Amino acid sequence: MSEPFVINGVQIGPGETRDIDIFVAKQYDFTDLDMPVRVIRGREDGPRLFVCAAIHGDEVIGVEIIRRLISHKYLRKLKGTLIAVPIVNVFGFNNLTRYLPDRRDLNRSFPGSPNGSLAARLAHIFVEEIMGNATHGIDIHTGSRHRTNLPQVRACLQDKYITALAKEFDVPVILDADIIDGSLREVSVKHNVPLLVFEAGEALRYDEVAIRSGLSGILAVMRRLEMIPPVTAKTKRVDPIIAKDRYWIRADQSGILIIKKRLGSIVNEGDVLGRISDPLGNHNIEIRAERSGLIIGYSQLPLVNRGDAIFHIATFAKQSSVEKSLTDFDDKFDYEER
Numbered sequence: 001m002s003e004p005f006v007i008n009g010v011q012i013g014p015g016e017t018r019d020i021d022i023f024v025a026k027q028y029d030f031t032d033l034d035m036p037v038r039v040i041r042g043r044e045d046g047p048r049l050f051v052c053a054a055i056h057g058d059e060v061i062g063v064e065i066i067r068r069l070i071s072h073k074y075l076r077k078l079k080g081t082l083i084a085v086p087i088v089n090v091f092g093f094n095n096l097t098r099y100l101p102d103r104r105d106l107n108r109s110f111p112g113s114p115n116g117s118l119a120a121r122l123a124h125i126f127v128e129e130i131m132g133n134a135t136h137g138i139d140i141h142t143g144s145r146h147r148t149n150l151p152q153v154r155a156c157l158q159d160k161y162i163t164a165l166a167k168e169f170d171v172p173v174i175l176d177a178d179i180i181d182g183s184l185r186e187v188s189v190k191h192n193v194p195l196l197v198f199e200a201g202e203a204l205r206y207d208e209v210a211i212r213s214g215l216s217g218i219l220a221v222m223r224r225l226e227m228i229p230p231v232t233a234k235t236k237r238v239d240p241i242i243a244k245d246r247y248w249i250r251a252d253q254s255g256i257l258i259i260k261k262r263l264g265s266i267v268n269e270g271d272v273l274g275r276i277s278d279p280l281g282n283h284n285i286e287i288r289a290e291r292s293g294l295i296i297g298y299s300q301l302p303l304v305n306r307g308d309a310i311f312h313i314a315t316f317a318k319q320s321s322v323e324k325s326l327t328d329f330d331d332k333f334d335y336e337e338r
C-alpha cells in the first residue's frame with residue numbers, strides 16, 4: 001500500500017503526473033501569481049526529490065534545466081517522486097530581477113512565516129509544500145548579474161552522504177559552503193533534507209554547457225538514489241575535486257577591466273589575470289593571482305569600481321588534481337569549444 005502524497009491539497013497517486021499551480025499572491029491588477037509545480041510520481045515508492053530554480057528570479061538557467069529534466073525519457077521508469085519547481089521566485093522572474101518587489105532576497109528569508117513579508121510568505125509556502133514533502137533536494141543557481149560561474153556544486157561537506165551525492169555531478173569542482181542565515185540550505189539542515197546547490201553560468205543568460213552539466217548531474221544523482229535505471233552504455237564521467245578554500249580578487253581601483261584569464265583557467269600565484277586601465281591607456285594596473293587555483297567565477301562587466309569583486313578563485317590541496325577533472329569536463333561538454 002503506497003503512502004498518500006498530497007501537495008497544495010492535491011493528492012497524487014502512484015504513476016500519476018500532475019501540474020499544480022500554488023497560489024502565492026494576487027498582483028496589483030488582481031490576477032493571481034502562482035508558483036508552477038510538476039509532480040511526477042512513479043508507480044513504486046522511493047525517494048522524493050525536489051529540484052528547484054529561480055529562487056533568485058533572474059537566474060534562468062535552472063528553469064531550462066528543469067524544462068529538459070521533466071520531459072526526459074528516463075522518467076518513464078521513475079521510482080519515487082520528482083517535484084519540479086522551475087520558478088520559485090515568480091515575482092522576480094517576471095520582472096527580470098533577483099529580488100521580490102519589496103527588494104527582499106528570498107534566499108535570506110527562509111523558513112519564512114505565513115504572516116510575514118511577501119518573501120517570508122513565499123518562503124513559508126515553499127517549506128510547507130515542497131520541502132515538507134521531500135526527502136532530498138537540488139537547488140539551482142547562477143552567478144548574479146554580469147557575473148558567470150564555472151559549473152560547480154556547493155554543499156555541506158561535513159556530511160558524508162551529501163558529499164557522495166555532490167560527487168555524482170559532472171563538475172570540475174565542489175565547494176564546502178558555509179551556511180548562510182535564511183537560506184534554503186539552512187532550512188534543509190533543520191528539516192533533515194540533504195540539499196545540493198548547483199551553480200553555473202550567469203543571471204539572465206542561457207549557457208548550453210551549464211544547462212547540460214546541470215541536467216546530467218541531476219540525472220546522475222537520481223541514478224544514485226535509484227530513482228531511475230543505471231546507464232547501460234559506458235558514459236564519460238567527471239571526477240570533481242573538492243576545493244580546499246576559495247577567495248575573491250577585488251579591484252584596487254575603478255576603471256576599465258580587461259580580462260586576460262578566462263573562466264576555468266588554472267592559475268599560479270602571481271599570474272596576471274587582467275588589468276584595469278583608463279580610457280586613454282595611460283594607466284595599467286595589473287591584477288595578479290594571490291594564490292594558485294582555478295577561476296570558478298568572474299565579472300563579465302568591463303567596468304569596475306574600486307572594491308568590486310572580479311575573480312573568484314578556488315584553491316586545492318594539490319593543484320594538479322583539478323587539471324584532470326577539467327580535462328574530463330571539457331571532453332564531456334566541449335567546454336573549450338564554446
Ligand SMILES: [Zn+2]
Nearest residue numbers: 056059141142
Ligand atoms: Zn542565486
